[in-house]
Amino acid sequence: MKKIFIIFSAFIFLLSCSGGSDTNKKKIVYWSMWNETESQGQAVKAAIEDYMSKHPDIEVEINFNGREIRKTLQPALDNGQTIDFWDENIERTTKNWGKYALKLDDYITNVYDTTDGKPYEDVIIKSLLDLGRSFSEDGSLYAVPYQPFVFLFNYNKKIFREAGIEKVPETWQEFKDACAKIKALGIPPITDDDAEINALLGYHIAKYKGTEFVQQLVTEGLWDDPIVLKAAQDWQEMVELGYVSPKVAGNKFPAGRHELARGEAAMFLNGTWVPNFVMETAGEDFEWGQFPYPTVEGGTDGLYDMHYGSQSFQINKDTKYPKEVFDLIVHLTTGKWDEEIAKRSYALPVSSTTTYWTKQLEDTKEIFPRLGKYYPLDGGIDVNTEKTPIINANVIKLMSGQITAEEFIAEMKK
Amino acid sequence: MYKKYRKITAIIFVFPALIVFLIAFLYPVFRTGIMSLFYVETISDSIFNWKFVGIDNFVFLFKSNLFLKSLKNVFIIWLIGGLIVFSISLSFASILTFSNMKLKSFFKTLIYLPNIISSVALATMWIYYFYQPDYGFLKSFFTLVGLPQLANIKWASPDYIFMSMLIAYSFSNVGYFMVMFCASMESIPSALYDSASIDGANSFDKFFKITIPLILNAIKSAIVIWSIEAFGMFVWSQIFSPLDPEPGTITPKIYMYFQLFGSNLIVSERNAGLGASICVILSVIALFSFLLVNLFFRDNNK
Numbered sequence: 001m002k003k004i005f006i007i008f009s010a011f012i013f014l015l016s017c018s019g020g021s022d023t024n025k026k027k028i029v030y031w032s033m034w035n036e037t038e039s040q041g042q043a044v045k046a047a048i049e050d051y052m053s054k055h056p057d058i059e060v061e062i063n064f065n066g067r068e069i070r071k072t073l074q075p076a077l078d079n080g081q082t083i084d085f086w087d088e089n090i091e092r093t094t095k096n097w098g099k100y101a102l103k104l105d106d107y108i109t110n111v112y113d114t115t116d117g118k119p120y121e122d123v124i125i126k127s128l129l130d131l132g133r134s135f136s137e138d139g140s141l142y143a144v145p146y147q148p149f150v151f152l153f154n155y156n157k158k159i160f161r162e163a164g165i166e167k168v169p170e171t172w173q174e175f176k177d178a179c180a181k182i183k184a185l186g187i188p189p190i191t192d193d194d195a196e197i198n199a200l201l202g203y204h205i206a207k208y209k210g211t212e213f214v215q216q217l218v219t220e221g222l223w224d225d226p227i228v229l230k231a232a233q234d235w236q237e238m239v240e241l242g243y244v245s246p247k248v249a250g251n252k253f254p255a256g257r258h259e260l261a262r263g264e265a266a267m268f269l270n271g272t273w274v275p276n277f278v279m280e281t282a283g284e285d286f287e288w289g290q291f292p293y294p295t296v297e298g299g300t301d302g303l304y305d306m307h308y309g310s311q312s313f314q315i316n317k318d319t320k321y322p323k324e325v326f327d328l329i330v331h332l333t334t335g336k337w338d339e340e341i342a343k344r345s346y347a348l349p350v351s352s353t354t355t356y357w358t359k360q361l362e363d364t365k366e367i368f369p370r371l372g373k374y375y376p377l378d379g380g381i382d383v384n385t386e387k388t389p390i391i392n393a394n395v396i397k398l399m400s401g402q403i404t405a406e407e408f409i410a411e412m413k414k
Numbered sequence: 415m416y417k418k419y420r421k422i423t424a425i426i427f428v429f430p431a432l433i434v435f436l437i438a439f440l441y442p443v444f445r446t447g448i449m450s451l452f453y454v455e456t457i458s459d460s461i462f463n464w465k466f467v468g469i470d471n472f473v474f475l476f477k478s479n480l481f482l483k484s485l486k487n488v489f490i491i492w493l494i495g496g497l498i499v500f501s502i503s504l505s506f507a508s509i510l511t512f513s514n515m516k517l518k519s520f521f522k523t524l525i526y527l528p529n530i531i532s533s534v535a536l537a538t539m540w541i542y543y544f545y546q547p548d549y550g551f552l553k554s555f556f557t558l559v560g561l562p563q564l565a566n567i568k569w570a571s572p573d574y575i576f577m578s579m580l581i582a583y584s585f586s587n588v589g590y591f592m593v594m595f596c597a598s599m600e601s602i603p604s605a606l607y608d609s610a611s612i613d614g615a616n617s618f619d620k621f622f623k624i625t626i627p628l629i630l631n632a633i634k635s636a637i638v639i640w641s642i643e644a645f646g647m648f649v650w651s652q653i654f655s656p657l658d659p660e661p662g663t664i665t666p667k668i669y670m671y672f673q674l675f676g677s678n679l680i681v682s683e684r685n686a687g688l689g690a691s692i693c694v695i696l697s698v699i700a701l702f703s704f705l706l707v708n709l710f711f712r713d714n715n716k
């Protein structure tokens with residue numbers, strides 16, 4: 001019996017010795033919005049491994065959730081699970097999970113190793129910090145932006161060149177002229193799929209009368225407003241002129257972006273995440289370009305009024321290691337790793353500590369400093385989720401010529 | 415004394431199962447019922463954060479065009495899909511049971527095959543290899559036989575997507591019910607058919623006057639299973655509209671999911687209480703359809 005006791009004690013002792021080094025480490029748990037196989041997930045993982053190699057006292061456990069994090073994170077937090085930080089779109093982190101988050105206003109005023117001697121807030125794109133604050137109830141910052149994006153026309157520069165378009169369109173008339181030249185090549189100028197086709201109409205109405213009106217339109221049902229009919233008629237004309245790919249009628253997500261990537265259409269209104277999304281189809285040589293949705297005659301809104309945003313890191317207010325977690329986030333969003341994450345996932349850097357700008361998104365470099373009014377996704381036409389599916393079905397019909405503008409309005413009034 | 419011990423032993427043995435039943439079944443049912451009367455922001459919200467709204471959730475649902483559309487969709491799936499599935503599976507079962515054809519087992523396995531494939535894989539296959547507007551099977555087939563109008567139909571467009579999903583869903587269910595009917599038909603004594611033949615009955619007479627009445631219990635079970643499946647349809651709708659629901663594919667469960675977790679595209683309001691109300695409505699429908707089936711099909715064994 002004594003022997004057994006000694007062997008058992010020795011075993012327990014050895015076991016405790018083997019785990020001894022880990023228990024001295026500060027363990028940080030990160031729930032990621034990426035899948036491990038995605039380029040963004042791979043890049044963030046590499047950045048975290050680099051951080052751990054430089055900080056041997058810190059161990060970061062990564063839990064790859066993918067976009068399922070939208071469903072899994074909050075129940076886990078409500079049940080007291082230890083999660084030190086996580087990421088998602090800055091609107092979602094701030095609005096949905098802000099109550100679990102650490103206020104970061106003080107942290108961003110500090111200088112860090114990779115911020116070139118400046119406070120952190122001075123090296124991050126200012127409009128994104130302002131956007132993050134605008135989503136919170138008290139005007140504080142509850143998430144740190146990374147991977148910025150804007151929502152605009154992604155286009156095929158090669159087709160534009162072959163069509164003889166020397167300058168990207170800025171007004172509706174210039175846009176129509178460009179479409180005519182592309183159509184003459186035998187290529188449909190514009191494509192889309194069911195996921196965000198509402199943006200074509202939502203942006204158009206917003207350019208006429210502002211995004212507040214678009215949101216009012218879908219929540220209060222102001223379908224009789226003449227501007228809505230005018231916007232729908234503008235797009236009906238585009239369809240009749242053959243400027244919209246006939247495939248939009250049956251394009252299921254992500255068919256539209258692949259149509260663009262295969263060179264079967266010239267433009268696609270969507271986020272700057274599109275090149276990364278279709279890189280395997282498009283290939284490295286695809287000549288990507290971007291330009292904002294054009295202005296319309298008599299419209300209230302400018303060229304640079306658009307939807308923009310970013311992914312963001314958010315820290316649990318109950319974390320044991322707030323300083324260390326923020327330090328890790330600074331490591332991920334500045335200097336070498338800001339550049340690497342952008343490079344590996346064909347995305348954009350968020351800090352001025354890197355001069356790198358992704359080749360595929362070169363055109364957006366001039367857009368960020370000029371950003372105007374913020375539009376919700378699709379210009380605000382999706383804010384009434386009860387109506388969105390019905391709007392979507394009818395926008396698809398309008399954009400594929402199955403119904404006229406008048407019939408569209410009649411359908412929406414039902 | 416012995417009886418007393420027997421009672422205690424019985425209680426001891428039943429107790430674990432009872433506890434599991436209460437925790438895993440009754441508690442969620444009870445909680446969902448209560449939750450349906452509250453506004454609950456997220457499913458994991460503390461009960462102290464719930465806001466009592468009475469029957470407002472139900473009133474909202476019956477005013478929601480989207481929810482009513484989802485009910486209409488599953489009703490059509492249940493009725494039209496049911497007619498398609500049952501008529502095809504009954505025909506196949508009858509042919510494979512009573513005919514003298516060769517390779518019966520092979521065909522039975524072949525027809526049943528879709529049931530061993532995950533619904534996610536099956537629905538994806540239909541979308542990308544059957545209905546795809548550029549290279550899908552329907553496009554290629556109708557082009558080959560010289561029917562360009564049919565070849566140009568966009569099967570995933572708002573006007574056709576419901577029909578496309580209904581066909582695909584029905585196809586995936588035929589095998590399951592066919593096997594069920596085959597098992598029931600095989601138990602019918604062959605002497606009944608022999609004597610019917612002597613009396614001059616043809617194949618149709620035998621099918622409608624012998625086969626159908628004698629497999630009525632199986633048909634009744636099949637209708638109950640089909641009702642539960644059709645009204646609880648989720649995966650197929652989710653694959654046919656992967657991001658956010660659309661009128662052509664929305665089902666009550668998809669709508670419930672939408673209310674529980676919000677939109678995939680935008681940050682929208684969530685209400686788990688509304689989700690719970692949908693569960694209550696679906697339960698009532700399931701109960702009602704069960705009672706209806708029992709009313710129409712009197713027990714054969716009596």
